Amino acid sequence: MLEFRRATPGDAEAIHRLNYETFVEEIPQHHPNEERRLVDRFHDTNTYWIGLADGQLVAMCAIRDEHPFSLEQKGVTLPPGEWIEVRLLAVTPSYRNTRTFAGLMRAMLMEATDRGVEGIVISGTVREQKLYRRFGFIPFAEPVGTAEALYVPMQLTRSGFMQSETARTLRPKLLLAGPVELSNQVRAALAAQPVSHRSTEASRLLHSVQSRLSHLVKLPHVYTLLGSGTIANDAVAAQLRGRGVIIDTGEFGRRLIDHANRAGLEFDVVPLSAGRRLDLKRIGQHAPDWIWTVHCETSTGKLVDLDQLRKYAHTHPTKIAIDAISVVGTKVTDYSFAHLVTFVSGKALRNAPGLAFVAMRERAVPNPSIPRYLDLAGYDPIAFTQSVPLIQAMDVALRELTDAEIATHQSKLDAFVHELVRRGISVELGDDQAPGIFSLALPDTLSSIELGYQLAFHGYQVQYESVYLRRANCLQVATMGWTTDRDLQQVAAYIGTWLQKKTATPGSDGFRRGNLGGPNDESFDRGVLS
Numbered sequence: 001m002l003e004f005r006r007a008t009p010g011d012a013e014a015i016h017r018l019n020y021e022t023f024v025e026e027i028p029q030h031h032p033n034e035e036r037r038l039v040d041r042f043h044d045t046n047t048y049w050i051g052l053a054d055g056q057l058v059a060m061c062a063i064r065d066e067h068p069f070s071l072e073q074k075g076v077t078l079p080p081g082e083w084i085e086v087r088l089l090a091v092t093p094s095y096r097n098t099r100t101f102a103g104l105m106r107a108m109l110m111e112a113t114d115r116g117v118e119g120i121v122i123s124g125t126v127r128e129q130k131l132y133r134r135f136g137f138i139p140f141a142e143p144v145g146t147a148e149a150l151y152v153p154m155q156l157t158r159s160g161f162m163q164s165e166t167a168r169t170l171r172p173k174l175l176l177a178g179p180v181e182l183s184n185q186v187r188a189a190l191a192a193q194p195v196s197h198r199s200t201e202a203s204r205l206l207h208s209v210q211s212r213l214s215h216l217v218k219l220p221h222v223y224t225l226l227g228s229g230t231i232a233n234d235a236v237a238a239q240l241r242g243r244g245v246i247i248d249t250g251e252f253g254r255r256l257i258d259h260a261n262r263a264g265l266e267f268d269v270v271p272l273s274a275g276r277r278l279d280l281k282r283i284g285q286h287a288p289d290w291i292w293t294v295h296c297e298t299s300t301g302k303l304v305d306l307d308q309l310r311k312y313a314h315t316h317p318t319k320i321a322i323d324a325i326s327v328v329g330t331k332v333t334d335y336s337f338a339h340l341v342t343f344v345s346g347k348a349l350r351n352a353p354g355l356a357f358v359a360m361r362e363r364a365v366p367n368p369s370i371p372r373y374l375d376l377a378g379y380d381p382i383a384f385t386q387s388v389p390l391i392q393a394m395d396v397a398l399r400e401l402t403d404a405e406i407a408t409h410q411s412k413l414d415a416f417v418h419e420l421v422r423r424g425i426s427v428e429l430g431d432d433q434a435p436g437i438f439s440l441a442l443p444d445t446l447s448s449i450e451l452g453y454q455l456a457f458h459g460y461q462v463q464y465e466s467v468y469l470r471r472a473n474c475l476q477v478a479t480m481g482w483t484t485d486r487d488l489q490q491v492a493a494y495i496g497t498w499l500q501k502k503t504a505t506p507g508s509d510g511f512r513r514g515n516l517g518g519p520n521d522e523s524f525d526r527g528v529l530s
Contacts, residue, residue, distance in 0.1 A: 001497045002095075004103045004457040007048035007060070013037070014057040015048055022090035027125070029149040040088060042070070049107040051091075051100055058095040061104050062088040063111050071123060074144045076153045081118035083155070084111065089122075103457040105135060106172075109161065110456075119158060123151035136164030172461035173487060177298060177326055177437050178347040180481025182393075183400055189393035190352055197386040205391045206381050212398040217328060217343070218336040219359040223379040226386055229325040231373070232342035232356035236321050237263035238367070238374040239340060242289030244319075245270050247278065251299035251468045256292050256323060267292075278308045290319040295333070296326040299468050301437035301476065302430075303327070310337045329401060330409040330436035330480065335359065345390065348409065348436055348480040351397040354390045409435040412479040416488035423496025440495070441474045446502050448475040454498060460491050 007015060020038035023029045030038055040046060045066045051059030064070075069085040072078065086108055091100050112120055124132045126143060132154055141153035174181050182190075195201055210222040225231050237259045243266040246256050260267050268286045273279045283291065291312075296303050306322070313320050314337065321340040327333060328341075329348025335341045339361045346353030364376035372378065413435050420427050442448050452464035452475055463469060463476040477491055 001054065001494070001501060002058075002100065002103060002458070003052045003454055003498075004049060004107055005052070005453075007050045011048065011050060011057065012043075015050070015060055018057055018060055018090050018092070019088060021092075023088070027149055042066075042087075046088075047111070048088075049104060049111070051095070051103055053095065057092075059091040059100050059104055060088060061086055061090075061108065063108065065115060065117070069121065071121060071141075071144075071153050074123075076141045076144060078121060079118070079140050079155055082116070083119060083121045084115060084117050086120050086122050099458070102459065106457050106459075109158065112158070119160070120156045122154050122156070124154045126150045126152060134164060134166045136160040136162075136166070172456050172459050173483065174481055175460055175462050175477050175479075175483060175487065175491060177463060177476065177478040177480060178344070179353055180347060180350060180478070181483055182350060182352065183397070183482050185400070186351060186393045186397050189396045190389050192389045192392060195388050197382050197388055199388075202386065202388045202391065203381050205388065205395050206386070209391055209394045209398060210381075212395075213357060213359065216398075216401075217324070217341055217359045218334045219338070219341060219361055221360040221363050223358045223360070223364065223376045224382075224386070224391070225356045225358070225373070225379070226354065226384070226390075227356045228346075228353065229323070229342060229344045229356055232325075232344065232358050233259045233323060234263070235356075235358050235374045235376055236292070236323075236340045236342055237265060238370040239364070239376070240265055240290050240292070240319065240321065243267060243286075244290035244292060245283050245286050245288040247272060247291070247293035247304065249294050249297040249302075249304060252294050252297055252323070252326075256294065260292070272304065277305050278312075280308055280312055283312070284316075288318055290321060290339075292321040292323075294323040294326075296324070296434045296437065298326045298437060299439070299466075299472075301434045301439040303432045303434050305432070306333070313337045326436055327434065329406060330434065332403065332406060336361070345394050345397075348406075349394070349397055350401060350481055351394045352390060354387060355394055408485075409479045412483065412485050412488045413438060415485040416477060416479075416492045419489045419492035420496050423493060424500055425496050436478055436480050438477050438479075439474050440477070441472060442499075443503070444473065446473075446499070448473050451475055451495065451498055455491065455494060458494060460487070460494075462491070 016037040016039050019040060020036050024032055024038055040062060042064055046062040046064055048060055048062050050057055063084050063086055065084045070087055071085065089104065108120055122137065124137060129152065135156065137154040137156045138160065139152050140155050143150050143152045145151045206224060210224060213222045214220055225235065233256065245268050246260060247253055248269050248271040257269060270279055270282050293304055295306060309320060320338040322335060322338050324335065324341050324343050326347060328343035341359040343357050345351040345355035358376055366377040367375055373384065416438060417427050417429060448464045448469065452462055455462055469476065479488065
């Protein structure tokens with residue numbers, strides 16, 4: 001298993017050995033010595049990023065932001081702006097593959113981003129110019145060095161990397177609950193030239209989108225706002241009258257409470273009982289005019305049992321409002337019993353963020369006492385400025401969202417859980433597990449942030465940065481977006497291997513040795529930096 005991290009003082013000796021093997025024995029840039037170790041002249045000011053396989057150093061690079069750079073000492077004038085210099089890129093022979101180099105590249109770009117610089121400058125060996133150019137590096141000065149070790153001063157900016165042919169390989173695949181992986185067709189629609197939101201074409205597209213969404217959630221009226229789920233829930237709060245009940249499901253249930261407080265609503269709070277079930281008896285004691293709940297508590301990936309709420313709605317004249325933002329698109333659900341349901345474009349509907357939807361059983365009634373932007377009656381068809389490319393992309397995404405595609409969320413979750421179990425990780429799934437989001441709470445001795453970084457270095461971006469996830473030492477993997485069973489299986493394989501390795505005991509190393517992160521046939525002729 002490959003892990004990438006910043007080096008510590010304890011890694012120094014291994015760094016000196018790999019430095020010698022690469023830049024003395026392989027590339028004759030320095031004279032041999034009996035110790036077979038080479039201490040870089042900038043060692044004390046270098047920040048090293050290293051790759052470890054089962055604890056052994058197999059890859060490294062050195063980063064500096066102190067001037068003069070090595071290039072400057074060779075008489076090279078740097079491009080304008082602030083840069084970091086990357087040197088000593090070295091990989092042991094059995095790990096010279098795309099995965100290893102990609103991990104180091106992601107580390108370099110993260111370091112550049114953290115330091116707020118223009119980008120990276122390197123001395124790229126002449127033998128690997130094709131490789132460097134594939135990653136977006138471009139020369140900015142004439143070659144320097146000797147005939148045996150000739151290097152080209154090169155630079156890489158973030159925009160240069162994003163436009164490179166290798167950017168797709170290095171960009172982590174999104175396994176987030178938004179934003180999500182988009183299809184090529186949706187991306188093409190997003191890149192279209194905007195047209196007037198008052199045009200006939202804009203109205204036609206919006207009608208198509210809202211008709212498809214109405215069919216999806218089984219509610220006749222759909223209103224489209226420009227914004228996130230927050231604005232959709234604000235619009236719902238503006239529709240509620242009387243005294244209600246809000247279900248406290250956790251982080252996102254409490255956000256509904258905040259919406260209601262800001263809207264000046266009167267309400268009582270009822271927490272979920274054991275098994276994520278609604279306490280209908282306690283709810284009934286309040287005789288609420290309305291009930292507001294999330295369908296999926298996003299912070300945990302757990303569903304609220306709507307069958308209970310559906311039965312309650314059939315026997316009580318209570319308005320039902322549901323935040324279905326993390327559910328719509330992940331499973332087929334009949335919301336026809338509800339009065340208001342919110343969801344968004346940037347999750348399982350597989351579009352970019354930016355469109356918020358409120359579906360209603362009855363047509364919205366004008367209300368001049370609330371802010372104009374929240375008065376849903378005005379959204380017929382388009383009230384204010386809209387992003388027509390977003391609407392067009394939504395139309396494309398909904399055409400792609402077949403029942404078979406919706407079912408893939410469960411199959412991807414099954415593949416993920418199966419691989420975790422196969423790797424020896426105990427997983428308990430209840431009937432309340434959402435197909436779109438899986439939450440993994442780590443032991444106190446491990447760090448969800450560290451695991452999240454490692455997954456990013458290996459090409460997968462999962463959710464771990466939110467405050468509520470950090471507080472719970474929790475990591476989330478989402479099945480939303482154009483991902484595959486194989487993507488989820490690979491992520492689970494790395495997570496399982498990482499957890500077993502981290503929890504190994506002296507009597508048992510705690511993990512099965514597989515080929516994940518090990519040498520493979522994706523070889524390249526190593527590009528080394530002086």
